[in-house]
Amino acid sequence: MNASGIKFGLGVYTTLFLVFLYGPLVVLAILSFQTGPEGGPQFPIIEWSTYWYKHLFGLTPPSRIAPLPIDQGLGRSMLLAMMTMVVSTILGVTAAQAFRRRFTGSGVVFYLIVLGMMVPGVLVGLGMALVANTLGIERHWWGTAFVLHVVYTFPFAFLVMLAIFNRFDSSVEEASWSLGVSPARTFRKITFPLIFPGVLSAMLFAFTLSYDEFSRTLFASGRDLTLPLAIYGTFSVEVHPNVFAFGVLTTLFSFALLSVYAVLMGLSVRRAKRIAVQEEA
Amino acid sequence: MIFDLELMKVGKVYDNGTTAVSEFDLSVSKGEFIAFLGPSGCGKTTTLRMIAGFEGISSGDMMIKGVRMNDVPPERRPTSMIFQSYALFPHMTVRRNVGYGLEVKGLAKAERDAKVDRILSTLGLEDIAERKTDKLSGGQRQRIALARGLVVEPDILLLDEPLGALDANLRKAIQNELKLLQKTLGVTFIFVTHAQSEALALSDRIVVMNQGRVEQISPPHQLYTRPNTPFVAQFIGRNTIFSGEVQKADGENAVVNTPAGALTGRINGAVASKAKVNLVVPAEAIEIHGTSDTDRGRASTEFGGNVIDAKITRSDVVGHLAQLTAALPDGRAISLEAHIDKYRPGAFATGSDVLLSWKPSEATVIPAH
Numbered sequence: 066m067n068a069s070g071i072k073f074g075l076g077v078y079t080t081l082f083l084v085f086l087y088g089p090l091v092v093l094a095i096l097s098f099q100t101g102p103e104g105g106p107q108f109p110i111i112e113w114s115t116y117w118y119k120h121l122f123g124l125t126p127p128s129r130i131a132p133l134p135i136d137q138g139l140g141r142s143m144l145l146a147m148m149t150m151v152v153s154t155i156l157g158v159t160a161a162q163a164f165r166r167r168f169t170g171s172g173v174v175f176y177l178i179v180l181g182m183m184v185p186g187v188l189v190g191l192g193m194a195l196v197a198n199t200l201g202i203e204r205h206w207w208g209t210a211f212v213l214h215v216v217y218t219f220p221f222a223f224l225v226m227l228a229i230f231n232r233f234d235s236s237v238e239e240a241s242w243s244l245g246v247s248p249a250r251t252f253r254k255i256t257f258p259l260i261f262p263g264v265l266s267a268m269l270f271a272f273t274l275s276y277d278e279f280s281r282t283l284f285a286s287g288r289d290l291t292l293p294l295a296i297y298g299t300f301s302v303e304v305h306p307n308v309f310a311f312g313v314l315t316t317l318f319s320f321a322l323l324s325v326y327a328v329l330m331g332l333s334v335r336r337a338k339r340i341a342v343q344e345e346a
Numbered sequence: 347m348i349f350d351l352e353l354m355k356v357g358k359v360y361d362n363g364t365t366a367v368s369e370f371d372l373s374v375s376k377g378e379f380i381a382f383l384g385p386s387g388c389g390k391t392t393t394l395r396m397i398a399g400f401e402g403i404s405s406g407d408m409m410i411k412g413v414r415m416n417d418v419p420p421e422r423r424p425t426s427m428i429f430q431s432y433a434l435f436p437h438m439t440v441r442r443n444v445g446y447g448l449e450v451k452g453l454a455k456a457e458r459d460a461k462v463d464r465i466l467s468t469l470g471l472e473d474i475a476e477r478k479t480d481k482l483s484g485g486q487r488q489r490i491a492l493a494r495g496l497v498v499e500p501d502i503l504l505l506d507e508p509l510g511a512l513d514a515n516l517r518k519a520i521q522n523e524l525k526l527l528q529k530t531l532g533v534t535f536i537f538v539t540h541a542q543s544e545a546l547a548l549s550d551r552i553v554v555m556n557q558g559r560v561e562q563i564s565p566p567h568q569l570y571t572r573p574n575t576p577f578v579a580q581f582i583g584r585n586t587i588f589s590g591e592v593q594k595a596d597g598e599n600a601v602v603n604t605p606a607g608a609l610t611g612r613i614n615g616a617v618a619s620k621a622k623v624n625l626v627v628p629a630e631a632i633e634i635h636g637t638s639d640t641d642r643g644r645a646s647t648e649f650g651g652n653v654i655d656a657k658i659t660r661s662d663v664v665g666h667l668a669q670l671t672a673a674l675p676d677g678r679a680i681s682l683e684a685h686i687d688k689y690r691p692g693a694f695a696t697g698s699d700v701l702l703s704w705k706p707s708e709a710t711v712i713p714a715h
Binding site: 234236237239240241242243244245246247248250255258259 | 398399400419420421422423425426427429431433434435436437446447450451491494495498504
């Protein structure tokens with residue numbers, strides 16, 4: 066095959082891949098504009114409307130379709146994801162900092178940390194539920210489930226930071242020490258600004274992974290449901306396009322989050338490039 | 347007398363058992379310019395990092411101005427380190443980079459600015475003071491690193507191959523600046539390099555290291571004229587080394603039986619009769635003669651019998667200077683330089699036979715081990 070043939074083939078492949086990736090999302094988005102309340106989650110679109118979006122915010126006249134029970138779940142999931150993000154990122158940064166030097170048992174500790182993202186979520190969730198019951202601890206999304214979220218997302222933050230430190234020129238820190246700056250202050254004022262892009266990535270990982278975590282939360286969160294659990298709960302009755310409308314809104318929220326990340330990253334990467342140039346010269 | 351820096355049998359053994367440095371002894375007076383010179387992996391950088399406090403000292407003692415420093419962390423040592431990679435803070439302007447050490451020491455802003463301004467102008471950096479460090483050239487960055495290290499007024503400035511990342515012309519220029527700066531400020535400099543020319547041009551004394559051991563500590567000239575060990579003889583300059591056994595030693599000179607004949611040189615170190623020794627002849631000491639009987643007789647008298655036969659195998663004449671390669675009777679090739687004006691035309695044609703000779707006082711006899 067000639068070069069342009071390969072190019073064409075790769076183009077087709079990439080297109081198919083993107084269709085496969087975003088097709089479901091597009092279908093979801095289209096169906097969310099189905100008329101209501103009589104229209105169902107299927108084609109064809111009887112009439113275009115924003116009924117289900119209004120329904121979501123309680124702006125429609127009462128009908129036989131109950132509003133999505135998500136307002137509390139959304140709040141919980143947001144808060145849980147925030148808490149998880151903060152704790153996992155702090156743990157990830159500090160643990161990766163510790164791993165810059167080999168210490169006794171560092172190999173074992175490394176695998177123990179990484180195990181947290183490898184073990185099947187359902188099993189860990191179930192195990193946590195059993196442990197909580199045995200010890201008489203009440204299960205809550207902010208307690209038992211929060212711990213599992215941290216166990217799950219901390220390894221991601223840790224690995225991101227490990228990669229960042231791997232490429233970090235520690236002579237910058239040494240230069241700072243030799244100017245009389247204490248190690249603690251050096252970390253805050255010199256190291257941290259330079260590893261910030263990595264910290265940002267670690268935060269994004271921890272937040273998104275926690276926000277839509279399902280299997281671990283299922284058994285460990287107790288009575289009050291997080292958002293993924295609440296949505297799943299509505300499926301067991303009947304699916305209405307209001308779920309799709311909500312899906313579109315959360316996706317937009319995720320894009321907003323990603324845009325913020327991209328902007329911050331862009332700023333940091335420009336700085337990182339400067340460091341790279343400095344190293345080359 | 348209190349030295350600026352004293353190393354007393356300082357050693358470094360890594361956790362995995364490898365010895366990086368052993369029994370390093372050195373006393374440095376205030377204002378001296380010392381170079382650690384050696385091949386890579388010889389322990390010179392490790393020693394510098396021990397002085398800075400980045401590496402722990404496994405054995406021995408290190409004192410700065412009479413105070414034991416073994417357990418003092420780097421930020422509390424009166425040393426500053428300059429890195430090959432410059433290690434500037436990329437998120438700060440030039441001025442902030444330079445002033446950071448003073449800022450942390452809690453100096454008042456006015457005093458800090460005055461000091462920073464002074465060092466910036468000393469190093470010719472005033473014009474770029476408000477710039478970020480990213481778009482600056484290697485030479486400018488190295489000057490910033492120097493300014494940043496010097497402005498905190500360290501007792502000792504440690505430089506780890508500071509010119510290694512610069513191109514040849516710039517290296518020469520900064521080398522001169524560095525020497526001048528050191529003389530003006532009177533700060534003790536410890537300079538690590540694997541480039542002989544740098545060490546020879548800059549330092550008051552050179553510490554030649556090999557495999558974690560100090561081979562010789564001498565002023566540059568003496569490394570050439572009086573090497574202490576076979577390693578130094580091979581590493582520094584362009585020496586020809588003849589191995590042999592001492593036939594006769596009279597205290598100052600020794601006659602050595604070598605495969606190239608009985609040759610004489612000045613004794614350096616413990617050299618007794620029958621000892622296995624190396625006779626080291628610097629390329630600069632070698633003179634070239636014709637092979638006629640008169641030439642041979644005159645050379646033998648004038649140079650105390652230090653005459654060997656050789657054949658020119660390669661000759662490149664550039665202007666007045668001939669770059670020659672000559673084959674010795676044992677097959678070794680040595681390179682020489684000669685001013686062609688002093689010789690008859692064609693004397694250095696490839697294939698010509700020549701006599702090589704040197705004054706006994708310019709060759710050194712050292713123990714073989």
